[in-house]
Amino acid sequence: MALQQAVETAVPDRRRPERGFDGAALRADFPILAEPARNGQRLVYLDSAASSQKPRSVIDALSDAYEHHYANVHRGIYQLSEDATERFEEARRRVARFIGAPSEREVVFVRNATEAINLVAFAWGRANVRAGDLIVSTEMEHHANLVPWQQLAAETGATLEYVHLTDDGRLDRDDLARLLARGPKLLAFAHVSNALGTINPVVEITRQAHAAGALVLLDAAQSVPHMPVSVGELGVDFAVLSGHKMLGPSGIGALWGRRELLDAMPPFMTGGNMIRRVTLEGTEWNEVPWKFEAGTPAIAEAMALTAAIDYLEALGMDRVRAHERSLFEAGWAALSSLEGVQLLGPADPDLHAGVISFVIDGIHPHDVATVLDSEGIAVRAGHHCAQPVMLRYDIPATTRASFYVYNAPDDVDRLTDAIRAAQRLFAG
Amino acid sequence: MALQQAVETAVPDRRRPERGFDGAALRADFPILAEPARNGQRLVYLDSAASSQKPRSVIDALSDAYEHHYANVHRGIYQLSEDATERFEEARRRVARFIGAPSEREVVFVRNATEAINLVAFAWGRANVRAGDLIVSTEMEHHANLVPWQQLAAETGATLEYVHLTDDGRLDRDDLARLLARGPKLLAFAHVSNALGTINPVVEITRQAHAAGALVLLDAAQSVPHMPVSVGELGVDFAVLSGHKMLGPSGIGALWGRRELLDAMPPFMTGGNMIRRVTLEGTEWNEVPWKFEAGTPAIAEAMALTAAIDYLEALGMDRVRAHERSLFEAGWAALSSLEGVQLLGPADPDLHAGVISFVIDGIHPHDVATVLDSEGIAVRAGHHCAQPVMLRYDIPATTRASFYVYNAPDDVDRLTDAIRAAQRLFAG
Amino acid sequence: MDNLYRDFILEHYRNPHNKGYLDPHDLHFEDSNPTCGDELSMTLVLDPEHQHIADVAFDGRGCAISQASASILTDELRGMSLDEAREMDPKALLEGIGVPIGPARLKCALLSYKVLQGAVRGGETAWPEAVDLAL
Amino acid sequence: MDNLYRDFILEHYRNPHNKGYLDPHDLHFEDSNPTCGDELSMTLVLDPEHQHIADVAFDGRGCAISQASASILTDELRGMSLDEAREMDPKALLEGIGVPIGPARLKCALLSYKVLQGAVRGGETAWPEAVDLAL
Ligand SMILES: Cc1ncc(COP(=O)(O)O)c(C=O)c1O
Numbered sequence A, B: 001m002a003l004q005q006a007v008e009t010a011v012p013d014r015r016r017p018e019r020g021f022d023g024a025a026l027r028a029d030f031p032i033l034a035e036p037a038r039n040g041q042r043l044v045y046l047d048s049a050a051s052s053q054k055p056r057s058v059i060d061a062l063s064d065a066y067e068h069h070y071a072n073v074h075r076g077i078y079q080l081s082e083d084a085t086e087r088f089e090e091a092r093r094r095v096a097r098f099i100g101a102p103s104e105r106e107v108v109f110v111r112n113a114t115e116a117i118n119l120v121a122f123a124w125g126r127a128n129v130r131a132g133d134l135i136v137s138t139e140m141e142h143h144a145n146l147v148p149w150q151q152l153a154a155e156t157g158a159t160l161e162y163v164h165l166t167d168d169g170r171l172d173r174d175d176l177a178r179l180l181a182r183g184p185k186l187l188a189f190a191h192v193s194n195a196l197g198t199i200n201p202v203v204e205i206t207r208q209a210h211a212a213g214a215l216v217l218l219d220a221a222q223s224v225p226h227m228p229v230s231v232g233e234l235g236v237d238f239a240v241l242s243g244h245k246m247l248g249p250s251g252i253g254a255l256w257g258r259r260e261l262l263d264a265m266p267p268f269m270t271g272g273n274m275i276r277r278v279t280l281e282g283t284e285w286n287e288v289p290w291k292f293e294a295g296t297p298a299i300a301e302a303m304a305l306t307a308a309i310d311y312l313e314a315l316g317m318d319r320v321r322a323h324e325r326s327l328f329e330a331g332w333a334a335l336s337s338l339e340g341v342q343l344l345g346p347a348d349p350d351l352h353a354g355v356i357s358f359v360i361d362g363i364h365p366h367d368v369a370t371v372l373d374s375e376g377i378a379v380r381a382g383h384h385c386a387q388p389v390m391l392r393y394d395i396p397a398t399t400r401a402s403f404y405v406y407n408a409p410d411d412v413d414r415l416t417d418a419i420r421a422a423q424r425l426f427a428g
Numbered sequence C, D: 001m002d003n004l005y006r007d008f009i010l011e012h013y014r015n016p017h018n019k020g021y022l023d024p025h026d027l028h029f030e031d032s033n034p035t036c037g038d039e040l041s042m043t044l045v046l047d048p049e050h051q052h053i054a055d056v057a058f059d060g061r062g063c064a065i066s067q068a069s070a071s072i073l074t075d076e077l078r079g080m081s082l083d084e085a086r087e088m089d090p091k092a093l094l095e096g097i098g099v100p101i102g103p104a105r106l107k108c109a110l111l112s113y114k115v116l117q118g119a120v121r122g123g124e125t126a127w128p129e130a131v132d133l134a135l
């Protein structure tokens, strides 16, 4: 397997994680990248921030689940169902370990990061936020970490404020301090911005927020797939992620929350599996995390998420980060050398994940994406579900190239060449 | 392929759907049923009401999705994403057609039937139900169609009443009439009871409910997989289903609702994809159905649901129903001939789906399930997430055998023999 | 797709027809495609009977497809009756563009159509059903 | 698993040890497993120093595993100190049952343990962590 080789040939790097690994060698593990795309050209997939491609091992894990281990989980008194339950719960343990959670009882399976945030907004929010309370989010958030708080504020009469951004795409720390001084109930912010690539200093900000008496919800959708993340070490109170962005299947994600917070929260959705006892008069809830998992969960998807975590752990998350950091540096250098290309977000590679958002003078980002697509390069163009970022920088949209384990310097070259070609084309 | 053969050898049956088809011949299509289970015995899977097994074509559709057509859907301006979007939306059209919905714009993808009911309880319920209003559910509902209404009633001050059951497991129509006379806002009931097997007369009940001014939510989780269902012909207002019970993958289900109802409802969860425009001040929602689909959906699962529908349509839903009806008749006859076995639900095969719930004198249902499991027979034992049914018949639990396309008379024989063996064992 | 920009569209984008603002005019409408920020306005002058379109101009900013499509659409309008404009099939415009437009960019291609409809129907209209996928 | 019922458990289920109700008694507790309706009560008589268990009986109805496990557990209790009973490892009971219990039935097997804990600790206790999977 290519993963095996990449890990082995990269052995010296084990002690030098700053070196990363050869992404091109991993492509053989990803069927969609291994096959020739249109015009015989190799597909250059630069949209992993929207959703990642899947290695053979994850696809096989799904088949294996349905071929050998499938039954509904929980309560089934037969071997197949006990086996399925054990594998489903094993996935929970693996997610917990992967994100440094103290206990798997703190990991709730959901569809995606969006549902995880909504769960907190509904279950924690409706029980804890009152008229006049303050919630703080930021101007760089994905809509998933904005709109649920707008809704919560509208329903409860709470106030929602946003930390503003600096010109180079960082959180304005003075503005943050000013808002924290007003004693918010919650600070909800992203570890990594999907629209700008900015990596936020989570430990520091969390310390400040806690000192101000706020709980912290971390949107880790763009960090957990790309760098070592330990919710324990970061000190946050809630964290959310999506499996489909970390080599896992669609339809599965997770909420992590501190046990005492989850215990105290009422449920969100209700139905089978999250219940201890139902009578016509009322209901007793199950314990966490099951209290928050109503109905039949994404069983095979959870099992396949284990395979995704296996793949990432075999690479090593510090080396995944090193790999993407080197791609970012190469991409940033190449694109900033082009005339008429503006790059968004901080230039410092310590503060920037493997996401490069840019605009080209005189060419609309949608046109850039279409031209790149005709060259076999998949990038995203639009507001990246972060319209306030577009408003902040007064642009209609950006083009975004985002990197993952299967990208390599040759992808940066193809991207750069294609942008040059687009510029020539539009210059006429 | 076994499906092909079964359909072909069953050609005469095409004109005589009452004949069904040979379930044993289909097993070759289901990898988990084709392999020898423990002790070299064939697995007799009689828990399809909890979740069905998956045919090779569905498993392959998942792999195919990830190997050739995977990208995030909507908004991606490159061929791969447009292809994924088209296939995802094609799944929506196929679900709409399969359940006789007038328009695919009325089909919302969710995780499962439970989420679909919660969506209605949150979005429609919070906007339309007031203190003093009446909601009517029934004593035979799955917890998924009970607890969300308990929660809605508790939050709004509405009253929740339940239609009682007759001794043979049907809805008490007098009780229903009495409750409808009180002018409820909503009647929520199951097409088929998962705990009793009862098939409710949906058309009649819906007509009565509409005459009383109530909307009707149909829990079709146990009917859509097993018989022809047309929401248009049934005349209901909302219907819910789970993909995993109809040969499809876990993690995908659907809500169907009348367009004008969905249009008028506020969203449920919020985030990316369900939004037209976001500013820091507020948000404009997307159109239905996307207004209700926040975040990245279960993309590959939707695509594979298309393959499940293909499989069922190739068999023909009238023949699926005829097949299960004949298994029900065989099972009911065999089990009622055993001494000390009580069967629940109506004896009339027109009113009973392929679900047989029973209790055995002197043997706890959990012990029955464990003994059957040791014989390679997977049945469910417990309250089937329908505790009020257990209270109604004053039993702690039942053992339940449920049939699907891959079952055949030999499964009924194995079940009957194993029950006899359990009785001998416990008699000592 | 590959030559989408190469020929027809880029030509119209670089050298748009009917670009500008008619003053005075009989009809005026403007709209935008919020997902990509395309903005478009259209001004129309009618014949003395107010039955036919005598002159038309568009203004706006945005992607090549939305601007080219406005250029192509407005070329067709002179002499057309208002009824004909109202009943125009959006597919005709897509065909007029001459290159396949992927679902994700249908809104770009149809913004000019939507603005025209707003002008001739006297108020905002829904996106044509064809753009559902692009939402 | 195959012989789970055949031998030890079925023997205890058919001919339970220590079944009944001690009157008078020093400690009493009862509990149920709501998911399957198993019910169990336990009565204990202590030695004069109130340090050791002198006699014990259980009563109840439910599945073979819950009833057999109560029979097996109560056999172990006579002469045991209250502290020992409080510190008893639920795994010891599972081992005492002698056949593997699948996760879905752990609660059946551990109901007697939970009832004992309720009696010797003077109030309801949580299910042992081992049954998490069975929830
Ligand atoms: C009648 C009925 N309704 C609802 C459900 C809930 O389905 P899910 O767990 O897929 O949400 C079930 C599942 O058992 C059911 O049988």
Ligand SMILES: Cc1ncc(COP(=O)(O)O)c(C=O)c1O
Pocket (backbone or CB within 6 Å): A049, A050, A112, A113, A114, A115, A142, A144, A145, A190, A192, A193, A194, A219, A221, A222, A242, A385, B272, B294, B295, B296
């Ligand atoms: C920072 C961030 N948060 C949340 C989300 C929402 O993820 P999902 O669509 O999987 O719910 C995304 C996805 O783009 C994201 O980038």
